[in-house]
Structure formats: C-alpha cells, structure tokens
Amino acid sequence: MTMRTITIDKAPLSVGEEITLRGWLYSKRSSGKIIFLQLRDGTGVIQGVLTEPDAPKLFAAADRLTRETSLIVTGTVREDRRAPSGCELQLIDFTVVHEPTAPFPIDLTEHTPGFLMDHRHLWMRTGRQVPILRIRDAVFRAVRSFFYEHGFVATEAPILTGTSVEGTTTLFTVDYFGEDAYLGQSGQLYLEATAMALGKVYWIGPVFRAEKSKTRKHLTEFWMAEAEMAYCDHTENLHLQEKLVAYIVEAVVQERREELALLKRDVDRLVEEVSLPFPRVDYAAAIELLQNNGHEISFGDDFGAPHEAFLGDHFGKPVFIERLPTSMKPFYMKRDPADPARVLAADLIAPEGYGELIGGSQRADSLEELHSQLAENHLSPEPYEWYLDLRRYGSVPHSGFGLGVARMIAWICGVPHIRETIPFARQINRLYP
C-alpha cells in the first residue's frame, strides 16, 4: 500500500486509503476508551479516531495532546455519518511536531471583539476566519481573471505620493528624505496616466485614509480594485462595473460553496442579488424616494448609513446612484452636459447594509474644465501639473472606478464587520498585531 501525504480537503477522495496529513490539533474530545482528534490544516477540518485497546501507547499520547499542537498523522480514511465532515481518519500513528508551551488563548466558545482582534494572529486559525480568508483569496483571483478576460492590463500605482487625490480626505504623512510624502489614498490619477499608455488598466492595491472613522465599514488601510479605461463614457463605465460585481459573486459561489455554507450565507439570495442589470437611479430621484419614506435629506446632501441601508433594502440588489451633485464630489469628475450642477459619476450601493461598494465617474478631459474645477475646490494646480499634461497631449473621454474589496468580501460572506475580511485590519486604535 502506498502512503500519500494529502490535504484535508482531498481526504473524501481517498476513502479506503492510508494517508498522511500535516496540520494542527483543532480540538479534542475523549470518552474513556475512545478519543476524537479534530485536525485542521488550512484546507479543512477532519476527525481522527483512536480507541484504547487497539493502541494503548498511542492512545495515552493522544490523550495528553493540547489544542494547536502541530502534528503529522497517518491513518485510513473512511466514511462515517457520525463524523462532522462525513468522513474521518482511523488513526494508525502520529508524530508531534511542536507542543504548545501554554494553553491556546482562543476558546471555541465566546470572546469579545477586542480580545479577538488583540489575538488576530491566533484568531485567524479558528472557525469562520479560515473560510473568510479563503473567500478573500477567491475574490482577488476573480477580479484578476475578470480584468484579464476583458483585455485590461494589470498595472500599479505608487504607494508613496506627493499629490493628494481627494483634496479633503486626511492623509498619512511620512518623512521622505526631509520632504513630506503621503501614503496613497487612491491610485486613480496614476491609473489615468497609465490608461493613456495602455488603453484599459487596473490594479489591486492598498490605500490609506487617516480618517478617524469608527464603523464596521471602515479601515485605515484597505485594498481597492481600481480600473481606468480610455475611450469610455459614463454609461459604459457602469456596464462594466455591474458585470465585474456579478462575475466576482458567481466565481466565489462556484468555487467556495463549502466555505459559504460554513458561514451560513444565504447563497440563493446572493445569486439573486447579482442578476443583471443593477438599477440606475438618478440622484434626485433617490433623494425624493428617501423623502417619501420618511428620511430627512435634501438635494445636495450625501447619503448617510441609514439612507444607504434603505436604498439597498428597497431595491434588494446593488443599485447605482448616478448623476451626483458636483458639490459632493472631487475636482476630477466630468460635469453632466445636461446639468452642470451634476457630475457623470455613480456610487454603487450594496444590499443588506454593506454600504458603498464602488465609486466611479467619467473624468474631466479638457484642460479648461480641470483648471476651473481645481479653482472651485481651492486647490493649487501646481502639484497636478503632471496630471494636467494628460489633457495637453491627446486627451480622450475616459472613465474609471474603485471597488472596496473588503466591503465586497463582507457582503459575500455575510459578515457584519470588515475587520474580519482582511488578515490584519488597521483601524483607528489598532496597529497591532
């Protein structure tokens, strides 16, 4: 008999065979002369079974094991409906790789969010965290395949920048050889330049906002998937965005069905939510809709959390709010030719209260527009000269958007807080671990 080393997710394919697994002891239950070891390896959890009369010495050793002991086990895979995963390993032997020097801090019962975040480096081994992080991987991969399949070129924006994208948002400052530099808050301006070189571009990268936000939807360091397209108008921009969102959800549903089941996500609802097209609602109509449903809001106001929640619930799927007021938005967006008080921009609001998934717009493409809009925002053109060059040399209509990856993952997973959707969340008051 040949003995193979495999991963736990492949164990159901090896029923009847003798295999080796390398992992960690997730939990242990014993009942006198029979012992159950729950073994995890990152791909899943499987139960190992051992009875005392069969192997007294091995049984005694197993009985002494503590949680998160790393071990290599050998056994025979068999189906058993009493096992949590439907199959289990009849243990033949095991080797301890490392024995923990203290009890593992994370119980499988209950902890406060603060305690869990303090122990994020250990918490991430347990329960829902493994499936969430595997879904995160699937989301990143789906974004990359979508853009690849649609002819986009993967590129990068710098993290260290000398220019602010949004005049208003707070920036993290770093010392750059005696000069102030900032951690990038968006790759957009750089992607506009790159799109003029390569046509259609995207990147997935970290961005930084020094906002003192304290909500379930905000991190100070988060990942955005940003795209920028030359020769693309507002309408085409929205069309691509909805296709991307639906593509990601469908890919994850297909690839990570087991993980979604572990998270008890209502997958049917999720799939229904991404049936195309997503509704397009004019900003003015959205304001009216909110007013008619008892919300205190007027034209020119930005949406607050309750408004976003209402809109998501009302439509039951992601909804574009388009033609937003100029006053709400940054200098680089193109004015609506039909109404200069509006810009050709849209926010994509997620269902189920997950907030804004995407912000996008057609960009102002003439030098005159940009100059006057910089002036209106009280921004000096000087640091933007390189950006203004894009309108001096073969400027074209172009559009782009940024997708908040963590919010996307939170929505797909159905988890309430985005701190669980990234391995190590950076928040106000949290820089460790």
Next chain:
RNA sequence: UCCUCGGUAGCUCAAUUGGCAGAGCGCUCGGCUGUUAACCGAACGGUUGGAGGUUCGAGUCCUCCCCGGGGAGCCA
C-alpha cells in the same frame, strides 16, 4: 471629533439598598468505547482598568484619567 455602552479570575459574565469576591468555560487531576462548543466529579484561579475622594465600611457613590465595544460624521 461627537454620541452611547462597558472595563470584576486566562476567557465570557454575575454580585440585591454601600455590608464575607461568585458562576460557566479553559488549564490540571479523576471517570466514561461515537464525541459534535461532549458529559460527570474535583482542584486551581482575584491589586474588581488607574489616581484621588466620601464613608465605620466602596466592585457598587463622586471627580479626573486610561482602554475597549457599538454608532455618527467622512469615505470605498
């Protein structure tokens, strides 16, 4: 920055009107041949976030500070 709730055993939480500091889980020990957050029994475990104050007496009341959760604003 603002609003709000909280800080008691390693963890999650109790503690009546201001009157002896408690439980469950975990760890340790004992029992149990199908456990599913196993179960049963025992033992271990405390500077009640910090400083000051009121009082015969403070986990409990007062003042200030520190830390955390939730929310708002801002944004993705």
